[in-house]
Amino acid sequence: MKRLLTFLLALCLVLGLTSCGGKKDGFSLDLAAFYDEATGEDFPMMMELSDEMVEDIYPGLGAIERKQSVLYTAAVSFTPCEIAMVEVADAKDVETVQAIFQKRIDDQVAGGAWYPESIEGWKNGSEIVTRDNYVCLFVTPEDLTSPAEAFKGK
Secondary structure, eight states: OHHHHHHHHHHHHHHHHHTOOSSSSOOOOOHHHHHHHHSOTTSOOEEEOOHHHHHHHSTTGGGSOEEEEEEEEESSTTSOOEEEEEEESSGGGHHHHHHHHHHHHHHIIIIITOSHHHHHHHHHHEEEEEETTEEEEEEOOTTSOOHHHHHHHO
16 A cells, blocks of 8 residues: 555656646747857848837737847848847737748748848748747848757757
């Protein structure tokens, strides 16, 4: 009887511990600090998007409740470089933000990037990375290391 009681107690403890937690892997990241760390002096001049610019560039993103967001684009239009990182407040919005970022890529590749070299840069240098409630778009010129790899390694 003692063995059975010990076994049941251990089983309850194991089941209780596995049901704990909130985020899948406990991932948490200060996006502004990550941006500062990931974009060194080699990166082209970037500009932070104003609230007015967000809806022009990422239609629908303004309607998403975000815990934090860092949105930068190249200051010079012919440079294919953009970093958009969002932590959504509700996990159900992750797919919506992914779709918004994919539309941005598709629009740039379809001619929105204007210059043939820029279009190629968007086509070959864009990556959307998702982790828990974080969705990131990294567009990096081929001569630079993408911050996507550093994000994945965090």
